[in-house]
Amino acid sequence: MPNRPQPRFPEPNSQPFWEGAKRGELLYQQCNSCSGVVFYPRLICTHCGGLDLAWKQSQGEGTVYTYSVVRQNRNPAFSDLGAYAVAYIDLDEGFRMMSNVVGVADPTKDIAIGQRVRVEFEKQDSGDYPVPVFRPI
Amino acid sequence: MANQARDAAIVGIHEYPLRVAPGRSAMQIKAESISKALEDSGLKLTDVDAIYDTNEGEGGGGLGMAHYLNLKPTVIDTTQVGGSSYEFQTAHALRDIRAGKANVAILSYGSVAASNRTPIGTGGGTGMGAPNWQGNMEDPFGQTLIANYAMVAHRHMHQYGTRAEDLAEISVSTRLHATRNPEAVRAMQDLQFMATGEITVQDVLDSRVIADPLHLLECCMVSDGGGALVIASAAAARGAKKKPVWIIGTGEATKYRENGGDITVSAGAQSAPIAFGEAQVRPEELDLAMIYDSFTITVATILEDLGFCKKGDYKDFAKNNRFRFDSALKPALNTDGGGLSSNHPGMRGLFLLLESVRQLRGESTSQVANAQLAIAHGNGGFLGGNHTGGSIILARD
Numbered sequence: 271m272p273n274r275p276q277p278r279f280p281e282p283n284s285q286p287f288w289e290g291a292k293r294g295e296l297l298y299q300q301c302n303s304c305s306g307v308v309f310y311p312r313l314i315c316t317h318c319g320g321l322d323l324a325w326k327q328s329q330g331e332g333t334v335y336t337y338s339v340v341r342q343n344r345n346p347a348f349s350d351l352g353a354y355a356v357a358y359i360d361l362d363e364g365f366r367m368m369s370n371v372v373g374v375a376d377p378t379k380d381i382a383i384g385q386r387v388r389v390e391f392e393k394q395d396s397g398d399y400p401v402p403v404f405r406p407i
Numbered sequence: 408m409a410n411q412a413r414d415a416a417i418v419g420i421h422e423y424p425l426r427v428a429p430g431r432s433a434m435q436i437k438a439e440s441i442s443k444a445l446e447d448s449g450l451k452l453t454d455v456d457a458i459y460d461t462n463e464g465e466g467g468g469g470l471g472m473a474h475y476l477n478l479k480p481t482v483i484d485t486t487q488v489g490g491s492s493y494e495f496q497t498a499h500a501l502r503d504i505r506a507g508k509a510n511v512a513i514l515s516y517g518s519v520a521a522s523n524r525t526p527i528g529t530g531g532g533t534g535m536g537a538p539n540w541q542g543n544m545e546d547p548f549g550q551t552l553i554a555n556y557a558m559v560a561h562r563h564m565h566q567y568g569t570r571a572e573d574l575a576e577i578s579v580s581t582r583l584h585a586t587r588n589p590e591a592v593r594a595m596q597d598l599q600f601m602a603t604g605e606i607t608v609q610d611v612l613d614s615r616v617i618a619d620p621l622h623l624l625e626c627c628m629v630s631d632g633g634g635a636l637v638i639a640s641a642a643a644a645r646g647a648k649k650k651p652v653w654i655i656g657t658g659e660a661t662k663y664r665e666n667g668g669d670i671t672v673s674a675g676a677q678s679a680p681i682a683f684g685e686a687q688v689r690p691e692e693l694d695l696a697m698i699y700d701s702f703t704i705t706v707a708t709i710l711e712d713l714g715f716c717k718k719g720d721y722k723d724f725a726k727n728n729r730f731r732f733d734s735a736l737k738p739a740l741n742t743d744g745g746g747l748s749s750n751h752p753g754m755r756g757l758f759l760l761l762e763s764v765r766q767l768r769g770e771s772t773s774q775v776a777n778a779q780l781a782i783a784h785g786n787g788g789f790l791g792g793n794h795t796g797g798s799i800i801l802a803r804d
Contacts, residue, residue: 275546283540309666310544336565336670336791338557339619340549344526348549356550358558358664358791365666368548378619383565401547 275347276397283311286325288399296328296389296402298365309365330389331407332361339377347396355381359404373405381406411687415504416644416651417497417801419448419637420761426594426630426750429522433464433633436517438475440635448637449648450511455637457482457509459496461754464517472515482509489787490699493636493756494797498657500638510640517633518752521598527629527753528553529617541793552789553626553702554618559791560704561620563671567719571620574703575611577740578624578747580730581700582606585744587732588772594749598628625703627746627755634757636764652767656686656800663793671719673705674796675712675784682798683714688780690714693800695766695781696738697759700745705790713784713798732773738782742766742773756785760799767803779803 277288290297299308302324306317315323337357340348348354355377360366371387374380387404394401421443423436445452458480462468466475469483482503486495493514500512520527529551536542563569583605585591595603606624614623644651658681662674683689690713698706698713707721715738716724730740741747743762746755763781765771771778781801788794 274549277543277547278538281538281540281543284543288543307666310541312540336558336562338554338561338621339616340551340554341615341619342529342553342617343549343551344530345549351549354549356548356554356558358670360667366664366668368545368550368664370548383561399547 271393271395272351273347273395274401276394276399283313287311291391291400291402292398294391296330297325298328298361298363299323300326307364309367326363328361328363332359332387334371334381334383334385334387335360335366336383337371337381353377357404359387370403371406372403411655411802413653413655414641415501415638416641416653417636417760417764418639418644418647418649418651419444419450420634420764421447422590422634422750422758422761423632424590426632427521427597428519428631431519433517433519434466434475436633437466437472437515437635440517440633441476441513441515444513444635444637447649448639449646450637450639450643452476452478454511454643455513456480457500457503457512459484459486459500459512459514461485461487461492461516463754482512488795490701490754491756491785491787491795491797492754493760494783494785494799495659495795497638497654497760497799498659498797501654501657504638504640510643512638513635514638514757515633515635516754516757518754519631520629520752521631525629525753528626551618553621555789555791556702556704557618557621559670559708563704563708564620566671567722569707569722571612572608573722573725574625574707575608576725577700577703577706577730578611579606579608580728581741581745581747584732584742584773585748588744588749591744591749594628594630598630621702621704627701627751628748630750630752632750632752634761636757636760649768650804652764653802654799655802656682656684658682658798660796661793662796664791670791671708673708673712673786673790674794675709675786675798678796678798679713679784682800686800688800691737693738693780693782694775694778695742695763696740697763697781697783698741699755699759699784699786700741700747701755701786705786706740708790709784709786713782732775739775742771742775754787756787756797759783759785763801767801
């Protein structure tokens with residue numbers, strides 16, 4: 271199994287997101303006052319300044335906004351991945367998250383901006399929190 | 408230009424000459440550079456009443472710098488916003504001098520990133536340090552710093568049809584300038600570049616890919632280095648040895664990964680109009696653009712954001728060897744050899760100001776004929792993530 275860096279706690283902004291990942295749920299926040307979507311997770315609504323944010327579950331589908339295939343990373347946690355794709359994914363609910371695009375034969379050729387992708391949760395040797403990654407639909 | 412305020416000027420500069428400085432500490436590089444920048448200005452250490460510091464190395468910020476120099480300044484500013492910290496600090500120095508709070512200000516930088524083997528570009532996502540809200544959302548995905556900038560490049564190519572060979576023009580002209588700068592040549596030798604001469608677009612495309620679509624020759628070096636500059640009020644500048652280089656416009660801005668945002672637009676799109684408005688000049692009037700060249704895409708994006716051409720038009724703007732120091736087209740770009748081929752110890756913003764001053768004094772190794780106006784634009788942080796943009800417009804008398 272992959273051995274990526276785990277999220278580290280205590281970190282109260284992101285902990286609910288990662289507890290959701292353990293359950294196989296991709297979570298984001300939405301403001302109960304103004305309906306604005308907030309991501310990365312935090313305490314305050316970045317649209318209206320309010321504090322009444324609710325956790326919502328994403329359907330887990332979106333498009334590749336942009337990506338890069340990493341050929342060199344000095345961090346040994348990623349050394350067994352070979353060339354791997356880092357991407358920003360625009361989820362259909364309106365939030366953009368950093369992730370990886372996986373499950374393609376050659377990431378330098380088989381990934382494209384605008385490609386439709388779906389989340390999956392990749393179990394880790396490094397700890398209990400699976401990492402949400404995306405595979406082309 | 409009649410209404411330009413000329414309240415503060417850069418009157419002293421020093422660029423630490425070595426890019427590999429074993430046995431030196433960052434603090435020593437800062438102190439040596441301050442001493443020599445003061446010597447260049449003709450002002451004395453005891454004239455200094457304002458310290459601006461980035462809290463890099465083992466320095467201890469503005470307090471630590473004041474202690475090291477045994478000064479008791481009336482203004483201390485420890486603004487640390489990454490590589491553009493020095494543009495932000497220059498803006499603050501102008502503000503503080505205008506307000507009458509300071510008369511002679513120093514900014515300094517020191518780093519031994521090369522000697523420490525710091526993997527600035529290829530060490531991202533370490534999962535180290537204190538837990539924080541952003542790291543927890545990024546560290547598991549293995550984004551190196553280069554990959555973040557590369558994501559901007561991919562999107563720029565997708566939206567505007569920019570090609571790798573268009574971006575490579577920046578590497579080519581910057582290397583030409585480096586070959587004319589003896590300190591840059593020595594830097595490339597000391598850092599064991601495979602070749603230190605001029606390069607072609609094809610050389611860039613043939614170099615290995617570090618993070619798609621960015622090639623090795625589109626990435627800055629990791630060096631030791633540093634420098635300092637002295638900023639003086641109009642009254643204090645009259646006592647300086649060399650002609651003042653006036654700070655006529657400043658702008659500061661931030662940008663983030665945003666839901667639905669456009670990653671091809673940097674913080675410069677916000678900072679530049681403020682700076683140009685204050686300076687009352689237009690981009691096409693500038694002789695020199697010193698733009699933070701962490702990677703080629705950084706420069707391409709920022710040239711557009713500063714208004715040298717429309718967003719997406721970089722690929723056409725870059726034609727006809729525009730960026731060379733001896734081109735009839737403006738602006739000349741990164742005439743010291745840049746972070747790509749002369750000096751990048753981690754926060755390059757100071758060097759943008761130093762070369763701008765050399766050009767406006769007529770002291771550059773790739774001197775632009777009759778250079779009168781320059782912009783130094785620093786980018787700090789991650790171009791495709793959270794970052795700062797600091798724009799400083801400079802003019803000679």
